[in-house]
Structures are given as C-alpha cells and as structure tokens.
Amino acid sequence: MKFTDFHLHDDVMEGIDAIGYEKPTPVQEMAIQPIIENKDVIACAQTGTGKTAAYVLPLLHNILSEGGNHDKIKALIISPTRELAIQIDQQLEGFSYFAGVSSVAVYGGGTGTAFNIERKALAEGADVIVATPGRLISHLNMGYVKLDKLNTLILDEADRMLDMGFLPDIQKIISFLPRKRQTLMFSATMPQDIRKLARNVMDKPIEINLAVSKPAENVLQAAYLVFDKQKNKLIKTLIEGKKELKSILIFSATKAGVKDLEHDLKKMKFNVKAIHSDLEQDVRKEVLQDFKNRKTQILVATDIVSRGIDIDNISLIINYNVPQDAEDYVHRVGRTARAEKTGVAITLINQKEIRSFKRIEEFIGNEIQKLPLPEHLGDAPAYEIKRRPGGNRKYKPSNFRHKKRPGRKS
Numbered sequence: 390m391k392f393t394d395f396h397l398h399d400d401v402m403e404g405i406d407a408i409g410y411e412k413p414t415p416v417q418e419m420a421i422q423p424i425i426e427n428k429d430v431i432a433c434a435q436t437g438t439g440k441t442a443a444y445v446l447p448l449l450h451n452i453l454s455e456g457g458n459h460d461k462i463k464a465l466i467i468s469p470t471r472e473l474a475i476q477i478d479q480q481l482e483g484f485s486y487f488a489g490v491s492s493v494a495v496y497g498g499g500t501g502t503a504f505n506i507e508r509k510a511l512a513e514g515a516d517v518i519v520a521t522p523g524r525l526i527s528h529l530n531m532g533y534v535k536l537d538k539l540n541t542l543i544l545d546e547a548d549r550m551l552d553m554g555f556l557p558d559i560q561k562i563i564s565f566l567p568r569k570r571q572t573l574m575f576s577a578t579m580p581q582d583i584r585k586l587a588r589n590v591m592d593k594p595i596e597i598n599l600a601v602s603k604p605a606e607n608v609l610q611a612a613y614l615v616f617d618k619q620k621n622k623l624i625k626t627l628i629e630g631k632k633e634l635k636s637i638l639i640f641s642a643t644k645a646g647v648k649d650l651e652h653d654l655k656k657m658k659f660n661v662k663a664i665h666s667d668l669e670q671d672v673r674k675e676v677l678q679d680f681k682n683r684k685t686q687i688l689v690a691t692d693i694v695s696r697g698i699d700i701d702n703i704s705l706i707i708n709y710n711v712p713q714d715a716e717d718y719v720h721r722v723g724r725t726a727r728a729e730k731t732g733v734a735i736t737l738i739n740q741k742e743i744r745s746f747k748r749i750e751e752f753i754g755n756e757i758q759k760l761p762l763p764e765h766l767g768d769a770p771a772y773e774i775k776r777r778p779g780g781n782r783k784y785k786p787s788n789f790r791h792k793k794r795p796g797r798k799s
C-alpha cells in the first residue's frame with residue numbers, strides 16, 4: 390500500500406514527502422481510510438508502530454478538506470503526559486508545515502506566563518489543541534475555550550490515562566464537547582475499562598487490533614543476573630569506551646534510584662543526565678531535547694519517558710530494575726528498534742526479581758537470553774525461584790496483569 394492510495398490533500402502529501410515516510414505502517418494502512426470517512430476508530434497499537442501519524446495525517450486531511458478559518462477548534466487530542474503532548478504537537482507542526490493548520494499545546498507545568506500564553510492561544514482559537522487532561526480542565530473552567538465547532542476528539546494512550554486516574558477528567562472534558570463528533574481512541578492495551586469507556590463515548594467504532602503486546606521482533610533482548618552492588622560496575626563495563634552507543638536509555642524504578650544512578654555515572658565521567666517528575670517542566674524538556682540531539686549520551690529515567698515518547702535510534706535500553714508489570718517491560722523495550730530499526734534491550738535482574746522476570750517471560754511468550762557476568766564482577770545469583778517457607782505458591786498469570794497503579798506519575 391502507498392500513501393497516494395488514500396488521496397490525501399496535496400498539502401498533507403507534501404508534509405509526508407518532506408518528513409520522508411515512504412509507505413504507511415500497518416496501523417496507518419488500517420486507520421487512515423476510516424478516519425477520513427469520519428468513522429469512530431478504536432485502535433490497539435503500541436508506540437513505535439506509527440500510531441501518531443495514523444491519526445494526524447487523516448486529521449489534517451479532514452481539516453484542510455473542510456476549509457474555513459483556522460480560529461475554530463476542530464480537533465482535540467488528549468495525552469496522558471506532557472512529554473507525549475509535546476511530541477504529538479511537534480509531529481503536527483512537522484506535517485502541517487505546508488498546510489498552515491494551526492495547533493496549540495496545553496500541557497501544564499512551567500510558569501504563570503506559560504498558562505497565560507496558552508490562555509491567549511485558546512481564546513484566539515486554533516485548528517487543533519493537544520492537551521493533558523488536568524491543564525485543559527483548568528482552562529475549560531474559565532470559560533474562554535470554545536469547543537462547539539469541534540469535529541474530532543482523539544484520546545491517545547487511553548490505557549495510560551485510565552491507569553493514571555484521569556477517567557473523571559476525561560468524562561468532564563467530554564461533557565464540554567458536541568455530542569455529534571468523531572471520536573478516535575488509541576491504546577497500547579485493551580482492558581475492560583477501556584472497552585467500557587469506548588462504549589460510553591464512541592459511536593459504532595471500527596476496531597483495529599495490532600498490538601500483540603510483545604516487543605518488536607527486531608529488538609535483541611538479553612538479561613544479566615546481578616546482585617545490586619554489581620549493577621553499576623556492570624553498566625560501566627557494558628558501555629565504557631563504546632562510542633557507537635550514541636544514545637543509551639536507562640530505566641530505574643524510583644526517582645531516588647534515578648538520581649543516585651545519575652550521580653554515580655557522572656562520577657565515572659559518563660555524559661549523563663536524568664529525567665524524573667521532580668524536575669521543572671522546562672528542565673525536563675531541555676534534558677529530553679539534549680538526549681534527542683545526542684548531546685547527552687545517557688539518559689536515566691523513571692518510566693515517565695517509557696510510554697509514548699518518540700526518540701529515534703536509541704542504541705541501548707537498560708532496565709536497571711525489572712519493571713513492575715510485563716506491559717511496562719514491553720513499553721520500555723519498545724523505545725529501541727522503532728519503526729523497523731534494530732535495537733538492544735538489557736535487563737538487570739537481582740535475586741529478588743527473578744520471579745517477576747519469569748512472569749515477564751511468560752507474558753511475552755519467550756525466554757530471554759541470560760548473559761554470564763563478566764568475570765571481574767564475581768559470582769552472580771542463580772536463576773531459580775526460591776520457594777517461600779511453608780508455601781508452594783505458584784505464579785498465576787491473572788495475578789499480575791492489569792494491576793491498577795492509581796495516580797502514579799513517574
């Protein structure tokens with residue numbers, strides 16, 4: 390299939406050429422046509438599949454085909470995190486370079502000045518608003534956002550939004566929108582609460598199901614069994630002197646862990662920065678930008694950047710801890726090997742995390758290769774689950790999937 394098959398508006402085609410996409414990805418093949426036809430679409434697609442362009446391209450086509458002024462809000466894209474909102478807005482700007490479609494990003498954080506700039510932009514109107522739920526509601530409550538001409542609502546990373554406790558916010562935002570509209574929902578997973586939300590806010594949606602909740606096949610996955618005190622030395626051994634590893638993303642379970650690791654890697658003279666929710670929005674943006682531009686070689690992060698964030702060509706992902714649930718693992722590993730490039734993802738497993746890691750292996754249906762620790766680091770823990778005293782508890786898949794993580798932000 391080719392992009393020309395969709396008969397997209399000339400200005401959109403020019404944007405696609407300028408960005409250099411040659412052919413649609415599978416989710417684009419399935420989503421673009423029904424979106425052009427104004428149908429509701431619910432798509433189960435992971436980040437890295439090209440899902441953003443799958444809705445941005447037909448959205449721009451529809452806005453351009455409709456014509457009219459660029460001061461009436463025609464589409465609203467809601468994203469769970471600021472980082473994803475910024476990234477969607479950047480893609481929108483990239484594609485609409487030739488089209489002159491206007492957009493405003495409304496994502497909170499920053500200063501009072503930022504709020505005022507958003508307020509002015511919202512009051513003046515724009516074709517597309519990209520927003521995080523809480524910040525948009527602050528603006529909606531003040532009465533100057535006119536959504537009566539809205540045609541399309543897009544909920545991106547819907548599962549993440551529900552995980553983060555945004556359901557009431559989403560329902561409130563929807564109460565401001567015209568009933569007759571197109572609603573598009575993109576989600577990495579399709580648990581019951583997402584289906585319920587879809588039934589309530591969508592009209593006979595077309596279902597697109599791509600996600601096999603497994604890491605892309607071109608990611609080389611491996612793991613090391615290590616004691617905690619060996620971890621930093623192992624990382625040093627893995628990356629020292631490897632100039633070809635231009636971008637390394639390390640996930641740590643907690644903010645404190647992120648800060649400690651940044652500190653230790655700095656001491657080892659690595660070019661490293663950290664990102665977590667204690668940082669001011671401007672700093673977060675800058676840190677992310679420096680990593681994208683390859684000014685920073687190593688980014689240490691909480692999973693704030695694990696979902697949705699589009700950073701190309703990450704050479705190596707390291708999970709400093711085994712992720713809490715299997716889907717987080719899939720999302721993190723999805724940061725490498727984007728859009729058909731190959732990548733490497735390494736997980737460090739300590740003796741207490743073996744059980745969780747086995748669950749991940751069951752979830753993805755694959756045993757991940759365990760590499761021997763370099764000799765100078767000493768002995769590693771054995772890969773076996775220690776039986777708990779007095780119990781023969783077996784792992785059941787239903788124990789760990791779709792765990793609620795209320796209000797978790799980083």
Ligand code: AMP
Nearest residue numbers: 410412413414436437438439440441728
């Ligand atoms: P997403 O799943 O939207 O985060 O996109 C993942 C990456 O794939 C982004 O870097 C996009 O720029 C890229 N991408 C999206 N569509 C295409 C395409 N048709 N051809 C090549 N790359 C694409």
